[in-house]
Amino acid sequence: MDLLLRPFQYEFFSRALLVAMLAGLLCGVMGVYITTRRMSYIAHGLSHAILGGAVLSYVLQLNFYIGAGIWGFISALVIQFLTGRKIYADAAIGIVTTASFALGIAIISTYRQFTKSFEAALFGNVLGVTPNDVWVVTCVTIALLALVFIFYRPLLFWSFDRDVAKVHGVPVLAMDVLFALMLAAMLVTTLQILGVTLIISAIIIPASIARLLSDRFGMMMIYAAVLGAGISFVGIYLSYYFDVASGASVVLLSTIVFGIVLLWTNLKQRRKRRTLDSHLL
């Protein structure tokens, strides 16, 4: 028992578990919107774009969350603006996000002193989160979940069919802006935990598992939230014993869970088909 509880004697580890669970839950819920709207690439790109904002806010001595958040929000809006003007969505994402990421690298190469922070931003450093980070992640998670709750109906309609939603009175432009803000807020707060390179897995894997388990949007959100939080908890907990990077541990575990659920749902479907066939014969 002592062996199982040993990681919890370290305050930084308990903090990491709490913050990773919140980030996993938030990414899971937002991931349902992102995957069903086929926006995985935009989320992946924006996480890179935000690095530019993070570095710039460091140089300009602005608060990281505010500077990077505004940067991410503007990047999302610029992508939306370009997409409506003969530029394909994936090309617009590529242009804006790589330019922003390149700006971050250019500044880093000029100010060589923050190589370590750069690594943390790329690969995440959940064990290094401060009590202040815990507060920020908690507040942002509560705020975004409240927005998802309040705007559940218009966001669902907007996600499914933007044009028809507009005809039925959904303020679609306001939804575009709201979602860009939510996306930027989520990426900025979870960037330091999972890192630019691994954050996308926390967004798309729990949502994809939830899609295998349910055909209902609301149920998918519940599954993705529980899976996101649970996988983050177990992944970080196991990283202590296996002595591997915590971010990598979470991603690998979620991929294993995805594989198991995929196998299980396929077997279940096959069994159902076989039962149906035997009834027909």
Added chain:
Amino acid sequence: MEPLLEIKNLACGYQAQPVFTHVNLKLYPKQLSGLVGPSGCGKTTLIKTILGLAHPWVGEIWFRGQKLQPGVSPPKVGYVPQVETVDWSFPVTAEEVVMMGRYRRRNVSPFPSKRDRQVARELLYRVGVEDVAHQPIGELSGGQQQRVFIARALVGEPDIVLLDEPTSSSDLRVQHELLHLLAELNQQGLTILLSTHDLNSVATHLPWVICFNHGIIAQGEPTEVFTPQTLKQTFGGEMVVIREGDRILIASSLSTLRHRMQDNLPSILRQTH
């Protein structure tokens, strides 16, 4: 009688390219009309302009005697989009899709109420697909999907419903069923405008047709409007029009017409055989 929807000198396009110009149209309450024209002639853009989804270059749209602001949807309108534009893998059930249409009638709760659910069920029953209420939209047949979308268009209790190519990807039986349903809804007092490029199986069944190709070519009852000249102007090719009583048959050549009719040749065609 005052028109329900009036379009005055409307023009619209994308970039610098006009899609249609000089469109003047009046739709009266309880009218069932078909917007007929070839693919790419601007039918969808006209529907989207009426719905406020595309900004007109010039012109005005009036709804129930009130001028609509460009880009603003009319207040009581239902819309059934082309099936090709819908993401059928989206995780929603038929009932959830119909409840989306209750957005204007929502209460303070962020989730659909019991009343929303009840009304959605009633509408699904009315269009004949109540048994698929809990099925994912992607698992339904093409005809069932169209019926669910018609139910969503109706659930907000609209004055007019616009349908964009509702029969484009359906077989003849489903087309017939959908047209029957629309005629039934029209008899109950609903104003309907549907677009189609299918002359024989759809357009000839409608009481009022508007021939369209980057502008209105002609409008009226099919027996008056479907002449070889009008059809040539609309579709850009020679067409054969055969009339027998109230029936009209249209084809690009006599041999196509004979093939289509097979054993059911009308007497007039038998004489030309």
